[in-house]
Amino acid sequence: MKKILLIEDEEPIRRVLIRILEEENNEYQITECEDGKSGFSTLSKEDFDLVLCDIKMPKMDGVEVLQKARGMGINVPFIMLTGHGNVATAVEAMKSGAFDFIPKPPDLNRLLTAVRNALEIKNLVLENKNLKKRIAKKYKIIGETDQIHYIHDLIEKVAPTDARVLITGDSGTGKELVAHNLHQKSNRSGGPFIEVNCAAIPSELIESELFGHMKGAFTSAVKDRPGKFENANGGTLFLDEIADMSLAAQAKVLRALQENRIQRVGGDKDIKVDVRVIAATNKSLSEEIEKGKFREDLYHRLAVILIEVPSLKDRKDDIPLLVDYFSNYLTVEQGLDSKSFSAKAMDRLMEYPWTGNIRELRNVIERLMILASNPVTDKDIDQFASKPNS
Numbered sequence: 009m010k011k012i013l014l015i016e017d018e019e020p021i022r023r024v025l026i027r028i029l030e031e032e033n034n035e036y037q038i039t040e041c042e043d044g045k046s047g048f049s050t051l052s053k054e055d056f057d058l059v060l061c062d063i064k065m066p067k068m069d070g071v072e073v074l075q076k077a078r079g080m081g082i083n084v085p086f087i088m089l090t091g092h093g094n095v096a097t098a099v100e101a102m103k104s105g106a107f108d109f110i111p112k113p114p115d116l117n118r119l120l121t122a123v124r125n126a127l128e129i130k131n132l133v134l135e136n137k138n139l140k141k142r143i144a145k146k147y148k149i150i151g152e153t154d155q156i157h158y159i160h161d162l163i164e165k166v167a168p169t170d171a172r173v174l175i176t177g178d179s180g181t182g183k184e185l186v187a188h189n190l191h192q193k194s195n196r197s198g199g200p201f202i203e204v205n206c207a208a209i210p211s212e213l214i215e216s217e218l219f220g221h222m223k224g225a226f227t228s229a230v231k232d233r234p235g236k237f238e239n240a241n242g243g244t245l246f247l248d249e250i251a252d253m254s255l256a257a258q259a260k261v262l263r264a265l266q267e268n269r270i271q272r273v274g275g276d277k278d279i280k281v282d283v284r285v286i287a288a289t290n291k292s293l294s295e296e297i298e299k300g301k302f303r304e305d306l307y308h309r310l311a312v313i314l315i316e317v318p319s320l321k322d323r324k325d326d327i328p329l330l331v332d333y334f335s336n337y338l339t340v341e342q343g344l345d346s347k348s349f350s351a352k353a354m355d356r357l358m359e360y361p362w363t364g365n366i367r368e369l370r371n372v373i374e375r376l377m378i379l380a381s382n383p384v385t386d387k388d389i390d391q392f393a394s395k396p397n398s
Contacts, residue, residue, distance in 0.1 A: 010127055011054070014040045015047030015061040015073065016089065021112065025060065025119075032120050044068030051077055051084075058126050062089045063097050063109075071101050078105050083133070085126040089114065147188035150333045151326035155318045159186065166313050167193035172265070174310045175288040177317030180367030183288040184248065186315055191244040196284055199243025202236050207249035214257045216273045219264075225274025237270045240283045250310070251291040251302055261285075262306045285310065320362040320369060327358050330366065334373040344377045352386035360393060 012029065016022045022040050029036050039054070041047035045067035051059065059077075063070040074086050088109040090098040098109035107129065108122045149156060166173060167190045175183045184203070191201045209217050216225070220235030236245060247253070253261070264270045265285060269278045287310045296302035320327070331349060339346045349357075362368055372393045380388035 009035050009037050010057045011037045011039070012123075013047065013051055013054075013056045013059045013061075014038055015044060015059065015065070015070065016040070017043055017062060017065045021062075021089075025114070028114075028116060028119065029123070032123070044070060044073045048073045048076055051082060052080065056084050057130050058123065059084055059086045060089060060123075061086055062112075063101065064091065071097060071104060074101055074106055075104050085130055087119075087122050087126055145337075147185050147192070148333075149182065149185050149189060150330050151323060152329060153318075153323040153326050155323055156326065159315060159317065162313070162315055163189050163193060166190065166315075168195060170284050172284070172310050172312045173286045173315060174293075174307075174313070175286065175315045175317060176293075177288075177290065178319050178365055179290045180365030181317040181319055182366050183290075183317050184246070186317060187244075187246045187248075187286045187288060190286055191246075191284075194244065194284070196243050200240050201244050201246065202240035203246045203248060204236050205248045207252035211254040211257075214254055215260060218257060219260060219270045220272040222272050222274035225272070229274065232272070235270070235272065237264060237281050237283055238279065241281050242283075244284045244286060247285060247287040249289060250287040251289040251293060251296050255301070255303065258303045258306050262303060262309060265306075265309045320365045324358055327369070328354060330369055331357060331373060334370050335377060338374055338377050342374075344374075345382070347377055347380065348383040350383045350385050353384045353389050356386045356389040357393075360389070 010033070014022060014025060016025065019042070022042075026038055026040065029038060039050060039056070041050055044061075044065045047059075047061065047065075048068060051073070059073075061070040061073055070088055074088070077084070077086075085107040086101070086105070088098055088101045088106045089112055090109050091112050098106075101109060107126045110119050110122060149159065151157075163186065173187075173190060175186050177183050187203075188201065191197060204217065206214065216229075216233075216235065218235050218237055220233050220238055221229045223229055223231050247261075260270070264281065264283075268282065269280055271278060293302050293307050293311075297304045297307060331354065335347060335349075338344045357369075364371075375392045376384050376388055379392055
């Protein structure tokens with residue numbers, strides 16, 4: 009059932025619009041108001057999927073209703089109804105965030121098309137919000153130790169800026185979670201988040217992957233193709249395992265950071281890009297610099313802010329929270345049966361070395377949720393958390 013609020017001071021027009029909408033879809037639930045003031049009052053008390061609002065009305069005009077609604081954070085789509093002499097006012101309404109405007113008397117096809125499109129946009133916005141909530145939950149940083157509180161504080165301070173961030177830490181500690189949180193809490197959160205695993209791309213392909221290529225640049229380049237820098241324009245580019253990037257690619261990344269411009273492989277045209285770069289590595293870049301495998305000038309460009317993610321062995325007090333989070337997540341997201349953990353099982357998890365850090369813990373919890381008894385016992389931990397070579 010779609011709820012539509014119709015704000016129109018002319019009763020005959022209200023009757024026509026209601027008839028048109030009900031004939032189009034008998035599941036439309038239509039609430040009518042005869043002036044802007046009562047319309048805004050109704051809108052502020054109830055949730056609607058769409059508002060059809062006249063512009064010229066007594067007590068409060070339609071543009072004011074729209075602007076006050078937006079000021080209260082009410083983002084329902086507005087379709088404005090306007091007389092032929094009010095086009096300039098309708099344009100003002102569009103600038104204030106109206107979805108569309110329809111001249112009166114309304115054209116049937118245009119009205120219904122606008123209504124369908126507005127409701128579809130509303131659905132897409134809702135789906136997008138739900139997706140963002142699921143992503144935020146997926147990339148939530150779990151923990152109450154001092155180290156994790158410190159990381160949360162850093163993220164809150166750094167995220168709203170465009171400062172480049174270098175995230176360090178062992179494999180499996182959750183460096184990508186920090187990167188996602190920096191993006192989600194930034195002014196670029198509405199833009200793309202593009203992730204590149206530099207260790208997973210062959211050295212001969214990394215430049216094409218990052219900067220794109222022109223048709224004919226190499227044998228398999230059958231058409232022009234943008235790279236990750238272009239794909240991330242207006243958003244965030246996360247360069248994971250950056251220590252594994254070739255020196256040639258490092259030189260091009262350095263130029264991109266210095267000039268905010270890139271060139272596709274095989275091209276000679278500069279392409280301007282607006283990208284925030286976040287990098288991560290599980291290696292010591294100072295050691296890589298000494299070995300001649302990493303450019304020192306690139307390090308200084310990337311490491312404006314340093315965030316070190318601790319290993320799980322250094323924050324074992326967070327293990328019960330992580331176990332609870334992963335078990336609940338797997339129950340909801342994958343439909344696995346809910347299971348509890350005995351006190352001895354939790355003690356055993358606290359004693360475990362966790363050389364694979366949080367990634368290993370998550371995998372073990374999933375294995376236990378599928379294969380272990382309920383409640384999970386210390387014997388289950390010994391059986392299902394054992395090392396491959398043990």
